Amino acid sequence: MAQYQITFMPENRAIEIEAGTSLLKAASKAEIYIKSGCGGAGTCGACKVTVVSGEVETTGTGNLNPDQIAHGVRLACQSFVQGDLTVEVPPESRLQEHQVLMGDVKKGILQESTNDILDKYGHKPLANKIRVQLPEPTLTDNASDWARLSVELKRNLPYEKNIEIPLSVLRDLPEILRQANWDVSLTLTDLDDKYTITRIEPGNEQPPYGLAIDIGTTTVVVYLVNLKTGAIEDKQGTYNKQAKFGDDVISRIVYAVETPDSMQEIHQAVIDTINELTDKLLARQNLIQADLTAAVVAANTTMTQLFLGINPRYLRLEPYIPTVSLTPSVPARELGLHILPEALVHSYPSVASYVGGDIVSGALITDMANKEEVTLFIDIGTNGEIVLGNQDWLVSCACSAGPCFEGGGINFGMRAMSGAIERVEIDPETLDVNLTVVGRILPVGICGSGLVDCLAKMRKAGIIDRAGNFQLERSSYSARLRQTPDDKEFVLAWAHQAGGDKDIVITENDVKNLIRAKGAIYAGIRSLLQMVAMDIDLIDRIDIAGGFGNYLNVPDSVQIGLLPDLPAEKYEFIGNSSVKGACLALLSQKAWREAADLARKITYVELSIGTTFMDEFVSALFLPHTDLSLFPTVE
Ligand code: FES
Incomplete structure (x- = not known):
């Protein structure tokens, strides 16, 4: 097949590529990572690029307007190489440096609360x-x-x-x-x-090392652990290379089952991600692959199956059955990991298709299964995964919050990376806005924690009512609140104060999407409570995990009805509990055995059965809720 040269700008990086390859794939080959929210289906519009010179065959233009098309803007997933090309990839289409949640460990044994838990289980790697x-x-x-x-x-x-x-x-x-x-x-x-x-x-005295690996749908984090001392020597995190096949687990599953080759391709993408991180750790610590003698992986069920090369098709088809819950430990050579070939790679067991090993790992770290007090453990991402219980009982569910909190489905939504608005203050009188932006640069969009703040502050300032409807009469106070031909919107940053060429706005439609997302999480919590006939104030502790959770502002989350209205001291942010649980298992055989028991002990509640979840969801579609008695501190 004919080969053409494609040059990506502004890097000026040129590669040779076969005719007919999509620009999305070509960019990935050039190690330029473009957002692909819909996994290349041509529907999300995230993969916009500009064809500066040369010809492409375009099979779809999605939501591009005629002006953009006239200026060479194309969807990278829908445009195919037909000759030599120069393509510009704009900042907003790129997967940028992400706030990879590496965990709060410094060099040393698992810190603070997790230190105690290692003492409890005993150091026997x-x-x-x-x-x-x-x-x-x-x-x-x-x-x-x-x-x-x-x-x-x-x-x-x-x-x-x-x-x-x-x-x-x-x-x-x-x-x-x-x-x-x-x-x-x-x-x-x-x-x-x-x-x-x-x-x-x-014969030598060099200690053995192990890898604790958290495979997230978005990011992958690897810790290098000294198995003799228990010290975490180093850590490294990056994007999951599978991101080019779609943002969420459903797009990944769809891609994996598309062709006989795509399963291998998506499996290899995560192996490559881990190997790249491992190589960096080895080089930095002056170690060789054979020094890495064990690995523990914690991941959601889809990521675990893709990591192991197991077809994930049935995870998304009713009745949503995973291939295996207690995953077998396999020699690294079978997966091609850059560690000792005979080293065993252990994957955390899952509870169900949508409550995976990362949640079991997190629940192990919270120690909730050994405490009398009732813990609510929440991992908030595209899915909200929730575990509730104590030493006597544990129930769990997964509620689809949608991609809002990770920036999807919101006009200026983005992940928590440089340029993302993460905090919003609004003057209730003047409607003036004060923003905090990741990386302290000009804003280009708004991330999940910023959206939560924004919703709470818009409600407080009377810009929206309890149902999320815009109160345009307040526009007499500020030009920021305005009606456009398509929607009502509030300007967070004027174009001249932003890193792009447009005003950064939040629209009424964005607000409605956010209310649905927060409603799903809260409805999940309420559904579990109903299942065990328990009042919300009997929860003793709330542990929040996950990349988005780590940056959440609790008072604002309560204001909008995302989190229960409970005293702030009950809340704890436990960071990347998934990788911490992987460390714990690596260092303690007893903890690893308990992980299997824990997965068996957690009862999974399928929210699509019955009407409880739907009733709760509908009630939660207000700010903070239709039942204000659930939010006594919210004015
Ligand atoms: Fe979604 Fe191209 S339109 S990836």
């Missing part, structure tokens, strides 16, 4: 290293190398279990024993009823 000195063979002591080694190991290991050695390690055995003068270090996995030797090397 999933992989270990042991050094042994073997007696040299003689004509009269002529046992095989393996027999000699296993006798010595049995003498040195704490438990009487079978010891296995894979063929790949056995092949290294004779040479290394002799080269090392019979003084060797062995890396072992210590699980269940057996030890498995995963590496043999000349």
